[in-house]
Amino acid sequence: MIITRQKNLEEIIVMLQGSEKVAIIGCGGCVTFYKTGGRKQTIEMAEKLREKGIDVVATGISARQCYLIEEKEAEALDDSEIIKKVARNIVGLEEAEGIDAVVSLACGVGVQNLANLIDTPVYPAQNTLFMGRRRVEGDFDIEQCIGCGDCVLGYTAGICPVTRCAKSLMNGPCGGVFNGNCEVSQSRVSEYDIPCAWIQIYEKLKANGKLDNMRRIFPEKDFIRATHMRKVEVAK
Amino acid sequence: MKYYSEFMRSLKSSEFTISGEIDPPKDVNPDEVKEQVKHLKGTVVAANVTDNPIGDVIMNTLAPCVIMQDLGLEAIYQQTCRDRNRIALQSDIIGATALGIKNVLALTGDHPKMGNHPQAKPVFDLDSVQLTGMLRKMREGSTLAGTELENPPEFHIGVGISPGVEPLEPEIIKLEKKVKAGAEFAQTQVIYDVKILERLKDEASHLDLPILPGFAPLKSIGMAKFMIKYVPGIRIPEETMKKLEESKNRVETSIEIVAELIAAARDMNFSGVHIMPVGMDIHVREMVERAGEI
Ligand code: SF4
Ligand code: SF4
Numbered sequence: 295m296i297i298t299r300q301k302n303l304e305e306i307i308v309m310l311q312g313s314e315k316v317a318i319i320g321c322g323g324c325v326t327f328y329k330t331g332g333r334k335q336t337i338e339m340a341e342k343l344r345e346k347g348i349d350v351v352a353t354g355i356s357a358r359q360c361y362l363i364e365e366k367e368a369e370a371l372d373d374s375e376i377i378k379k380v381a382r383n384i385v386g387l388e389e390a391e392g393i394d395a396v397v398s399l400a401c402g403v404g405v406q407n408l409a410n411l412i413d414t415p416v417y418p419a420q421n422t423l424f425m426g427r428r429r430v431e432g433d434f435d436i437e438q439c440i441g442c443g444d445c446v447l448g449y450t451a452g453i454c455p456v457t458r459c460a461k462s463l464m465n466g467p468c469g470g471v472f473n474g475n476c477e478v479s480q481s482r483v484s485e486y487d488i489p490c491a492w493i494q495i496y497e498k499l500k501a502n503g504k505l506d507n508m509r510r511i512f513p514e515k516d517f518i519r520a521t522h523m524r525k526v527e528v529a530k
Numbered sequence: 531m532k533y534y535s536e537f538m539r540s541l542k543s544s545e546f547t548i549s550g551e552i553d554p555p556k557d558v559n560p561d562e563v564k565e566q567v568k569h570l571k572g573t574v575v576a577a578n579v580t581d582n583p584i585g586d587v588i589m590n591t592l593a594p595c596v597i598m599q600d601l602g603l604e605a606i607y608q609q610t611c612r613d614r615n616r617i618a619l620q621s622d623i624i625g626a627t628a629l630g631i632k633n634v635l636a637l638t639g640d641h642p643k644m645g646n647h648p649q650a651k652p653v654f655d656l657d658s659v660q661l662t663g664m665l666r667k668m669r670e671g672s673t674l675a676g677t678e679l680e681n682p683p684e685f686h687i688g689v690g691i692s693p694g695v696e697p698l699e700p701e702i703i704k705l706e707k708k709v710k711a712g713a714e715f716a717q718t719q720v721i722y723d724v725k726i727l728e729r730l731k732d733e734a735s736h737l738d739l740p741i742l743p744g745f746a747p748l749k750s751i752g753m754a755k756f757m758i759k760y761v762p763g764i765r766i767p768e769e770t771m772k773k774l775e776e777s778k779n780r781v782e783t784s785i786e787i788v789a790e791l792i793a794a795a796r797d798m799n800f801s802g803v804h805i806m807p808v809g810m811d812i813h814v815r816e817m818v819e820r821a822g823e824i
Pocket of ligand 2: 458459460461462463466467468469470471472475476477478489490491492493
């Protein structure tokens with residue numbers, strides 16, 4: 295799941311300076327499960343912005359903003375038609391002529407996808423943080439995968455060293471393990487403890503009788519697969 | 531086997547080899563380096579120059595190495611993976627060896643979050659095992675990508691180990707990989723506890739690798755408490771703390787504690803020791819001489 299956090303309102307208001315008619319579109323994907331950009335948060339966002347004097351004329355939710363309509367289909371439509379199509383249940387758009395700004399509560403992918411389809415500027419209401427597991431309990435969400443393009447989970451007991459080791463080390467722990475936690479999470483700029491990924495990997499491999507996985511030398515990572523900008527052929 | 535450095539020759543002979551450490555200055559004044567070299571020369575065979583420990587901005591590693599070698603003390607050039615990708619690391623090695631560096635210590639490096647520029651982008655393109663392998667490859671005449679080095683760099687490769695961490699097994703597995711990758715000597719994280727020395731001896735004796743346990747004077751109770759609380763892999767025995775607390779002369783006591791550790795390492799047949807003076811470079815000679823009397 296894509297983990298997001300809403301921007302503070304002031305920043306959104308600054309982005310909206312000069313806009314007169316605003317639509318707000320949430321997303322039915324990760325941000326709904328995560329309670330940062332679903333129906334409820336979209337309505338709340340509209341109310342908060344109205345309180346600050348912004349003329350929010352329409353609110354709606356797209357099913358998945360990372361998956362809208364094809365560009366070809368969009369070419370034949372104007373912006374309000376596209377918005378109606380991607381956020382079917384939109385409230386208020388009928389009455390509103392000339393929307394000049396859209397605030398999206400989707401992740402960075404959703405915002406870009408929508409911005410690619412319409413000429414009206416689209417502004418993000420979220421900071422997109424990382425790919426992580428959805429947690430219902432517990433205090434923290436931990437990043438799980440940075441999409442390195444060459445998955446090693448099969449050798450590392452299903453625990454990602456690229457993401458969950460603060461230094462993305464591939465060959466075992468550094469000397470920074472402190473009470474089983476990563477020293478980085480115990481530094482001056484961090485308020486919480488995160489377990490050392492390599493100690494977790496070690497313990498799980500050991501329990502599974504697979505410690506030999508740790509004895510092999512992982513070669514240097516091939517960052518051709520992991521650096522921007524990346525693209526991949528569309529799966530047919 | 532050909533030895534490129536005096537340090538390596540000493541390690542491979544039966545001599546008990548002592549290395550020291552220099553802290554690069556915080557600004558451009560080289561006098562601090564010269565001062566430290568003056569106190570270490572004659573007592574240690576070679577001295578490490580650190581690579582921005584904890585990620586604070588200070589003088590780079592190479593400049594003090596060159597100043598030191600000009601003054602006749604051999605350098606151990608520390609290289610970490612924190613700030614440089616594989617391109618910069620290799621270029622630095624070519625430059626450093628062109629300026630006469632004969633020993634390189636390959637380390638992971640502290641995370642930038644630990645230092646005074648926590649906002650910096652952490653690099654860690656390679657880890658310490660991969661860095662070790664790359665250094666060997668360069669010495670054998672090729673860059674990591676396989677381009678030929680007609681005049682390859684000539685140096686010896688050292689690595690680090692932190693023998694006080696729990697659990698120790700993954701650390702030992704990593705050390706084994708470093709040996710496989712090309713490590714020729716190891717220096718340890720600072721040790722204050724003889725039990726850690728014993729454990730290291732037991733757990734690493736199967737490796738054909740000279741290991742130099744690292745010692746540093748405990749200058750104050752405050753420092754000792756800080757180390758226990760914040761530095762991973764540090765254990766300070768109660769007797770040591772008691773000695774410090776009851777001491778009438780802390781400098782004397784801290785010298786004595788290091789001397790006892792050096793003597794213990796010598797009696798356990800370690801290849802030598804690594805002394806990190808942490809500002810007490812004027813007393814390093816005394817630490818070593820005192821150990822000789824134990
Ligand atoms: S190894 Fe790469 S692809 Fe696999 S979980 Fe980690 S970052 Fe993601
Ligand atoms: S303590 Fe563990 S998680 Fe943290 S940087 Fe070191 S190896 Fe990685």
